[in-house]
Amino acid sequence: MSEPIRFYFRGAVHEVRDAAPTQTVLQHLREDLHCTGTKEGCAEGDCGACTVVVGALGADGQLEMKAVNSCIQLTPTLDGKALFTVEDLQQPDGALHPVQQALVECHGSQCGFCTPGFAMSLWGMYLKQEGRRPERKEIDDCLSGNLCRCTGYRPIIDAAGRMTELPRVEFDAAHVTSQLAGLKRDALAIYSAQGQTFMAPRTLGELAQLRAEHPRATLLAGSTDVGLWITKQMRDLEGIIYLGHVDALKFVREADGLLDIGAGVSLEDAYNALCEHYPQELGELRQRFASLPIRQAGTLGGNVANGSPIGDSMPWLIALSAQVVLHSVRGERVLALEDLYLDYMKKDLAADEFVLSVRVPLPRPNVAFRTYKLAKRFDQDISAVCAAFAFTLDRGVVTGARIAFGGMAGTPKRAARAESLLAGRRWDEAALADAMRALAEDYAPLSDMRASSEYRMKTAQNLLRRFWLETRSDAPLAADAVNAFACRA
Numbered sequence: 001m002s003e004p005i006r007f008y009f010r011g012a013v014h015e016v017r018d019a020a021p022t023q024t025v026l027q028h029l030r031e032d033l034h035c036t037g038t039k040e041g042c043a044e045g046d047c048g049a050c051t052v053v054v055g056a057l058g059a060d061g062q063l064e065m066k067a068v069n070s071c072i073q074l075t076p077t078l079d080g081k082a083l084f085t086v087e088d089l090q091q092p093d094g095a096l097h098p099v100q101q102a103l104v105e106c107h108g109s110q111c112g113f114c115t116p117g118f119a120m121s122l123w124g125m126y127l128k129q130e131g132r133r134p135e136r137k138e139i140d141d142c143l144s145g146n147l148c149r150c151t152g153y154r155p156i157i158d159a160a161g162r163m164t165e166l167p168r169v170e171f172d173a174a175h176v177t178s179q180l181a182g183l184k185r186d187a188l189a190i191y192s193a194q195g196q197t198f199m200a201p202r203t204l205g206e207l208a209q210l211r212a213e214h215p216r217a218t219l220l221a222g223s224t225d226v227g228l229w230i231t232k233q234m235r236d237l238e239g240i241i242y243l244g245h246v247d248a249l250k251f252v253r254e255a256d257g258l259l260d261i262g263a264g265v266s267l268e269d270a271y272n273a274l275c276e277h278y279p280q281e282l283g284e285l286r287q288r289f290a291s292l293p294i295r296q297a298g299t300l301g302g303n304v305a306n307g308s309p310i311g312d313s314m315p316w317l318i319a320l321s322a323q324v325v326l327h328s329v330r331g332e333r334v335l336a337l338e339d340l341y342l343d344y345m346k347k348d349l350a351a352d353e354f355v356l357s358v359r360v361p362l363p364r365p366n367v368a369f370r371t372y373k374l375a376k377r378f379d380q381d382i383s384a385v386c387a388a389f390a391f392t393l394d395r396g397v398v399t400g401a402r403i404a405f406g407g408m409a410g411t412p413k414r415a416a417r418a419e420s421l422l423a424g425r426r427w428d429e430a431a432l433a434d435a436m437r438a439l440a441e442d443y444a445p446l447s448d449m450r451a452s453s454e455y456r457m458k459t460a461q462n463l464l465r466r467f468w469l470e471t472r473s474d475a476p477l478a479a480d481a482v483n484a485f486a487c488r489a
Contacts, residue, residue, distance in 0.1 A: 002192040005075060008055075008082035008179045009033075016075060021191060021198035021240055022230050025070040025078060026050045029085060037086040037116045038070055041147075043231040045069040045224060045294055046380065048146030051117035053124050055082035055176055057184065059247040063177045066296040067124035069145070072227025073297065074220070076191050076198040077244055080183045082176050086116035089123060091169065099123050102163035103156070110151040118146050118156055121293070126163060127171055133164045144379040145291025185245070198240045204248040204327070207354070210241050212329045215351035217241045221264065222298035224290075225306050249301070249356070257362050258323075263301025263355045268292070270300040277362050281369050285312060288373050291380040305355045307341050307411070310450075312386045314341075314412035316371040318404040319388035320361050327356035334359075344410035367392050368471040372463050376450070383407050384451035387463040391427070396473040398422045398431070405460055407450075408443040415442040418464075432468045436461040 005016040019028060026043075029035045029052075041049035050071040057080075058064045065084075089097035096104065099122045109115040125134060125142040134142070139160040148156065188206045191198040199217070201207040210217070217239035220226050229235040243249060249264030252273045259277065261270050271286040289295060289312050303313045304324060314337065322337045329352060337358070340347050363369075371388040375381035385407045392400035401422040403415040418438040425431040445456035 003189050005079045005191055006183050007078040007080065008176060013183065018193050019075050020194040021074065021076050021196040022237060023075045024231065025052065025073045025075055028075045029070065035085055035087055039113055039116060040071055043071045044228050045072045048117040048121065049114050051120040051146065051293060053084040053120055057180050059250045063173050065124060065127050067121050068293045068297045072223050072231060074223055077223065077242060079189065079200065080180060080185060082180060086119050089119060097169055098163045098166040099126055101166055102159040106155045106159040106162055108151065108156040108159040114146060114148050118143065121146050122160055122163060129164060131164060131168055133161055141287060141292055145293040198242060200242045200245050202245050204246060207246050208327060208329045211354055212352040214239050214241065219243060219354055221302035224294050224298035258359045259362055260357050260359050261300055262357050264299055266296055267298045267300055267303065268295040274360065281371060285371050285373055288378060300358055301355045304358055307345060307347050309344065309409060309411050310382055310407045311412065312373060312383055312406060315386045315404040315406045316388035317358065317360065318412055318414060319390040319402045320369065321402065322361065323359040325356040325359065326353045328353040332356065338414060341411040366394060370467050370470060374459055382450065385456050385459050387460060389467045391471065393427060396426050398425055398427050405443065408445045408456055408460060415439055417441045427472055432465060436464055
C-alpha cells in the first residue's frame with residue numbers, strides 16, 4: 001500500500017500523493033507548488049541556481065541543515081525532512097534576511113537568475129557561523145557550487161562577510177526538530193504513483209531483503225549521479241530503493257588500523273573524517289572533489305559503487321589498499337577495492353549485493369602517499385587525470401609501490417608494469433625515468449572533451465615525477481620547484 005510523502009514546508013506538514021517517484025524537488029517546487037524563486041539552470045547539479053536547504057534528523061537525532069541541488073534530488077527523498085527555499089528567507093514583517101540585505105548592499109546581484117541559489121548557499125553557511133565572520137576559504141567552499149554569469153564573484157564574497165555584521169536573525173531549530181520527530185517512520189515505507197515505486201527501508205535487514213526481491217531496482221543514495229540518469233538520459237527506472245533512511249549505513253569507526261566508513265556517510269563527512277588522518281594528502285582533493293552541495297548529498301559508498309573511471313575517490317583508495325565490504329541476505333564478503341572493478345562500469349557485485357562500507361588503511365610508517373587532480377577548473381570539475389601514489393620506502397629503497405590513475409582507462413586502474421619495475425630499487429631519477437616510460441605500457445588513454453590521450457599520458461608521467469620530487473630522500477623539494485612541476489603537469 002502506498003504511503004504519502006510527508007515533509008515540513010512553510011510552517012506546516014506538506015503531503016504528496018500523486019507525483020512520479022522520479023519527479024525532482026525542483027519540478028515539484030515550480031510546477032506543483034508554484035514556488036518559482038528556485039531556478040533551473042543546468043538540471044545536473046552544476047550551476048547552483050536551484051540550491052535549496054534541506055533539514056533532516058541525523059542518526060543522533062540532531063537537526064542537520066544542508067544546501068543541496070534541488071534539480072537532481074527526487075521528491076520522495078524529502079519524506080520526513082524539512083525543505084527551505086529562498087521564499088523562506090523573508091521575515092514575518094516583510095524585512096529582508098541579513099543574507100538578502102547583504103547581497104543588496106554589496107551589489108551581489110545583476111540579472112538575478114543565479115541569486116536565489118547564492119542566497120540559499122549563504123544561508124546554509126549563516127546557520128552554521130552563529131554570528132562569526134567566515135574566513136575566505138570557508139566562503140569559497142560555500143559558494144563552490146554556484147556559478148554567476150554576469151556580476152562576478154567579488155561582490156557576492158563581500159556579501160558573505162557583510163551578512164554577519166547585520167543584526168542577527170535566529171533560526172528556530174528546536175521547532176523544526178520537533179516537527180521532524182513527529183514525521184519519523186520506524187519501518188519500511190513504500191510510495192507508488194504513475195506506475196513507479198519508491199521503497200525506503202529503515203534497517204539493514206529491510207534493505208537486504210528488498211535488494212534480494214528487487215535486483216533490478218536502482219539503489220539511490222545521494223542522487224548526484226542517478227539524478228542525471230533522469231534529467232539528462234531520460235531513463236525509466238524499474239523501482240527505486242532509497243538508502244537515505246538506513247542509519248546502519250551511517251557510521252565512521254576506527255579499528256585494526258582501518259577507518260571503516262559506512263556507505264550512507266556523505267562525501268563531506270567522509271572526507272572530513274579522512275582528512276583528520278591525511279590532512280595534507282587529501283586536503284586539496286577534498287575541496288576540489290565537488291561542490292559543497294554535491295558533497296553534502298552524495299556518499300562515498302555511492303561513489304565507490306558507481307565505479308566511474310573518472311571518479312576521484314577510487315585512485316587514492318586503491319593506492320592505499322582500501323577494501324570494500326559487500327552485504328546481502330547471504331551475508332558479507334570483503335574485496336580489495338581494485339578487484340571490484342572488472343571492466344567499464346562492470347563490477348564484481350552480485351544482483352542481491354550492495355556496498356556496506358569502505359575500509360581505508362590509516363597512515364603507516366615509511367609510506368609516502370600523495371594524490372593529485374588535474375581539471376580545467378579548480379572547483380567542481382571532472383578530472384582529466386586523477387593520480388594517486390603510495391610507496392613504502394626503506395632508506396631510499398622502494399619496498400612497495402602502488403600507483404593508480406583515474407581517467408586513464410575504462411576503470412580506475414593500477415600501473416602494474418611501472419610498479420614491478422620499481423620494486424626493490426632505489427627511489428632515484430633512473431628508477432623514475434623507467435617508471436615513467438612504463439606508464440605508456442600500462443595505459444592507453446582515450447581522447448575526449450576533457451583531454452587528449454597525449455595530454456593524459458604526459459601529465460600522468462609528470463605527476464609521477466612530481467611525486468618523486470616531493471618524496472625523494474636525497475634532497476628536499478623547494479616550494480617553487482613543486483609549483484613549476486604542477487604547472488607543467
